[in-house]
Amino acid sequence: MVKTVGGYVTTIRERFTDRESLSFDTLSPKPVLPMRRPCFSLVVLGCVCSLFQLSPIQAEAIDDPILEFTLELPAEFTERSDIVDSRPDIMYAFEYGESAEGELPVFLMIKTLNGLISPNGLQEKDMPEGFTGTLFKSKWQGFDVDGAEVKESLNGIDTITYNVSIPLKNRAIQVMLFGPADRTEELATLLPEILDNLKGESNWSSDTATFTQIFPDSYGPVLLAVAIGGVILSLVFLWFASTRTPNGTVLIVAIALYAGSWQFDDVNVREMHLVIGMMRMVGLGGGILGLIDVIRRSKAKAPKETDSSPPDSEPESGS
Known part of the structure; x- marks a missing residue:
């Protein structure tokens, strides 16, 4: 300056x-x-105007x-x-x-x-x-x-x-x-x-701020542990959901999580970076589970459709 x-x-x-x-x-x-010698009233008026401008x-x-x-x-x-x-x-x-x-x-x-x-x-x-x-x-x-x-x-x-x-x-x-x-x-x-x-x-929330100030060296490892646990629990949930939801549901959810994570890239906060990483890991893992589920169900459905088709009628033998 x-x-x-x-x-x-x-x-x-x-x-x-x-x-x-x-x-x-x-x-x-x-x-x-500058103070000059013209009429006193003009001097005062000029000073006032100058003060207002400067x-x-x-x-x-x-x-x-x-x-x-x-x-x-x-x-x-x-x-x-x-x-x-x-x-x-x-x-x-x-x-x-x-x-x-x-x-x-x-x-x-x-x-x-x-x-x-x-x-x-x-x-x-x-x-x-x-x-x-x-x-x-x-x-x-x-x-x-x-x-x-x-x-x-x-x-x-x-x-x-x-x-x-x-x-x-x-x-x-x-x-x-x-x-x-x-x-x-x-x-x-x-x-x-x-x-x-x-x-x-x-x-900030008051609880989070208090924790980081009391345990400044433990906050990072705690966040990492929470992230790992959250990813594992999310993947387990998606695996169970794949057995109870229509075909392709888990794959759609995984794609939505992964795509949604890119909407928060401009947020420059460590906790949000952690959430973004969790969303992408769950999205990738869930996408793999979803693909496996789609392929498994498709293979399981194909034999049933074959078995349910009526047999071809045999041609009549000539008398």
């Missing part, structure tokens, strides 16, 4: 927890209005109908639509308070992530190579959500960024709070206030 403050240009590059970097150009701050729009409560979340911001936040216009993955951007001449501002940005996120918490081993930040947990609607604190020195200015991932039901978002390092205490106090005011339905 290139921010012009008091005639100085500061280059800011943020590293995020989803292994992406963000760069954008912001507009220059409000210029100083001042950021006062931030209001966010009500996002697509991702279905709301956020009420403190009055000190003002909208920065220029940041939003520069990057499509940045949904909302705001500047906090007013910066003194030459001071780096505090920014709040909300970014969309690629799909949903799992309640299984982030660990240092999950972070990209070269990550030098600190992972932490923050509260959001009773859940312990993942956050990362990233400290950088950019053009001689020490900065700090708090990135917190929010597991919304339709698509996850990331709350990013950025500012100079000398305002760390202020940012650390401001972040929970922002998260408390962010409301939306999550794709």
